[in-house]
Amino acid sequence: MGSFKGQADYSVDKKGRIAIPAKMRSALRPEAVGTFTMTRGFEPCIYLYPLDEWLKKEVQYASLNQYDRRARHLVRTILMWADEVTLDAQGRIGLSKPLMDYATITERALIIGAMDRIEIWDPDAFQTYLEDQPDDHEALAESVMGS
Amino acid sequence: MGSFKGQADYSVDKKGRIAIPAKMRSALRPEAVGTFTMTRGFEPCIYLYPLDEWLKKEVQYASLNQYDRRARHLVRTILMWADEVTLDAQGRIGLSKPLMDYATITERALIIGAMDRIEIWDPDAFQTYLEDQPDDHEALAESVMGS
DNA sequence: TGCAAAGTGGGGAAAAGTGGGGAATAATCC
DNA sequence: GGATTATTCCCCACTTTTCCCCACTTTGCA
Numbered sequence: 130m131g132s133f134k135g136q137a138d139y140s141v142d143k144k145g146r147i148a149i150p151a152k153m154r155s156a157l158r159p160e161a162v163g164t165f166t167m168t169r170g171f172e173p174c175i176y177l178y179p180l181d182e183w184l185k186k187e188v189q190y191a192s193l194n195q196y197d198r199r200a201r202h203l204v205r206t207i208l209m210w211a212d213e214v215t216l217d218a219q220g221r222i223g224l225s226k227p228l229m230d231y232a233t234i235t236e237r238a239l240i241i242g243a244m245d246r247i248e249i250w251d252p253d254a255f256q257t258y259l260e261d262q263p264d265d266h267e268a269l270a271e272s273v274m275g276s
Numbered sequence: 277m278g279s280f281k282g283q284a285d286y287s288v289d290k291k292g293r294i295a296i297p298a299k300m301r302s303a304l305r306p307e308a309v310g311t312f313t314m315t316r317g318f319e320p321c322i323y324l325y326p327l328d329e330w331l332k333k334e335v336q337y338a339s340l341n342q343y344d345r346r347a348r349h350l351v352r353t354i355l356m357w358a359d360e361v362t363l364d365a366q367g368r369i370g371l372s373k374p375l376m377d378y379a380t381i382t383e384r385a386l387i388i389g390a391m392d393r394i395e396i397w398d399p400d401a402f403q404t405y406l407e408d409q410p411d412d413h414e415a416l417a418e419s420v421m422g423s
Numbered sequence: 424t425g426c427a428a429a430g431t432g433g434g435g436a437a438a439a440g441t442g443g444g445g446a447a448t449a450a451t452c453c
Numbered sequence: 454g455g456a457t458t459a460t461t462c463c464c465c466a467c468t469t470t471t472c473c474c475c476a477c478t479t480t481g482c483a
Contacts, residue, residue, distance in 0.1 A: 144460095151471095291433090364472080365473075367430085
């Protein structure tokens with residue numbers, strides 16, 4: 130039931146570990162058995178899907194037409210970054226080098242709950258992202274949510 | 277089935293806690309189990325939705341296509357501010373740091389009942405907001421309500 | 424005017440976040 | 454192929470924050 134939400138600015142230690150906020154951990158379903166699949170975000174950040182959610186995505190990817198060049202490319206570029214990680218006794222996960230590199234994450238990171246996934250951003254990169262977005266939250270929200 | 281109404285000027289203690297007026301608490305449905313989801317208001321204030329109301333919104337967000345850039349941005353920028361809080365034995369909730377920051381709330385706050393949600397304002401910010409609004413209560417009512 | 428409920432403040436136990444040591448495992452280099 | 458080096462993972466320790474509980478003051482009502 131619980132979807133991920135909230136934000137946190139946490140440290141990434143020298144070993145590349147980062148804690149997952151307790152509130153997000155408690156939103157994890159038992160089926161996920163404390164496991165995530167992290168992969169490259171569409172934006173310059175890391176996506177973190179609970180195991181059970183990720184499996185659904187894999188089913189979707191598997192159903193794509195593998196004789197379609199673009200489908201092959203999509204699957205390739207998503208899966209090549211994917212890595213399965215499990216929470217340690219302290220509620221942390223270890224980020225993979227390629228993904229830290231892709232998201233330009235160093236010693237601090239922004240953890241954002243986004244529905245069925247968690248996103249991990251470099252604080253500066255996130256700021257840049259926000260500035261690049263058209264400032265039409267309200268209009269967008271209204272068009273999407275307006276009854 | 278209470279809708280929230282009324283206003284109150286309450287204190288925010290050093291721990292970021294604020295009491296919810298008894299009248300508003302009694303307007304909470306049992307389904308909300310004493311729980312709210314607070315999030316960023318369109319104006320510089322905090323929105324407080326009872327759990328049951330919030331879940332309806334979440335269903336809407338969940339139905340958005342996450343392969344659409346604008347939809348991702350909307351979900352991200354709304355959910356990152358969201359935080360679920362439960363009333364303590366004294367009828368208080370703890371405000372999140374990011375939201376206190378956003379709404380510039382320090383040691384006093386205005387609590388305003390607004391239909392299906394409660395709004396929490398910094399008194400000065402609310403004053404400023406009022407002054408910035410065109411002073412045509414009557415005309416506004418006519419244009420919004422008239423039909 | 425007394426009692427109950429509402430609002431306010433703070434102490435202390437428990438949990439969350441952070442850092443690092445060391446054993447097991449894997450990778451690399453003679 | 455064996456030894457050395459590097460990684461990974463598990464565990465322990467410390468600090469900070471959160472949350473639960475108790476206590477006091479004020480307000481409202483009978």
